Amino acid sequence: MENWSIETKEMIQDLQTLIRIRSVEGEAEPGMPFGSGPAAALEEALRICDRLGFRTENMDGYAGFAEFGEGEEVVGILAHLDVVPEGDGWEFAPYEAHISDGKIFGRGTIDDKGPAVAALYGMKRVLDSGISLNRRVRMIFGTNEETGWGGINYYVEKEGGVTCGFTPDGAFPLIHGEKGIMDVKFSQTFPQREMGIEILSLDGGNAVNMVPDAATAILGGDGVEAWIQAIQKEVGEDSPFKLESQGEVWSIKRIGKSAHGSTPEVGENAISHLIDFLVQHGIQDPCLNSYMELIGLETDGDSFGCKMSDAYGALTFNVGLLHYEKSEASFCVNIRYPISVSEELVWQVMQSHASVEKGWEAEKYSHLAPIYREKNDPLVQTLMDVYREVTGDVESEPFTIGGGTYARAMDNVVAFGPGLMGSDKLAHQPNEYIAIEEMIALAEIYEKAITKLAK
């Protein structure tokens, strides 16, 4: 730490203080709607903001804000203080905020506590400069971005939107559009049949917006022993399949590769691969056959009838959950549809094939509309100018994503940073870190962005 300025040292310490709070959503308690972790992180962040000289308010534990300046109009910076669970595979303890090789390691360092603290120090510099502004500058903290947006929605209900702003929770140079996101559950009851091998159950997945990393089928019936013997050669030590005898029945588990629901093509869907394997190896079952006809190993919705794309990207199709037991089957799909396509059209094509022809009852249970701003939009241009000036990168262009950021929570907000040095790839992964050099650069970029937007 010896060479850093006093300001940088304080910035690092404030980030470390926040990283040491495990702000994963938990059981609600009085005044802590998302549990004690997110509530403690919000209190600590507001304490830091008090010390930096901002006016602060804690909104019943749901959200909070810190601001300075005068005026009706508000420049908003939207960040979140909650984190996803740490998972396994860490080299340094995930909540110690250990510094090694110029990097701060820990859950939340890049997503999103590091960028939030850097933006606070950018705000602090604008405040200290004494420069006269026409708008107030307000940092808005949400506390359950990863698990449902109750916090930011509570804020919008009470305080409304902002004049303009950004969320440091996406990527550089800037995200000017986000695809529509729809979660749909499909259910069907299949007739019971007598046959040699019976599927007693088939389950997979943890969340609709993740590529499932495991799926397990329990097989029984007269023919199961012979079938297991026949496939055992194929399912060796280093295959992704695990076989286990459980008395009369056998379990067959397929290990997949997890990935974010917006990029199903980079993962390996354990549900789809397990079903594909069973069908390829002679298991006859109407539910499995229907699944293969509609989905198979696809991640673009082609056989489902909803393959589509526009200039900003194609629809992605992820089966995140499946449960099949006693003839009752259901699976949940997370799709990210192109920015220029209407929700109605997507919903129609989702249903037409699967429901009308294949008998699956469809229920849409979650939807986020796409957002889009032109590249010549004044907010986009102002922020792009700042990015180019500070980084010298004049090549990179604004782009669109399938993910969802707080830019969707209110009008005239875009995702702007972080990830100057590649560490954004480690969001939600083990060994998440932010480089101290990036913290310094972020504070400078956000200082300049705030100054331009608030003038």
Ligand SMILES: [Zn+2]
């Ligand atoms: Zn985030």
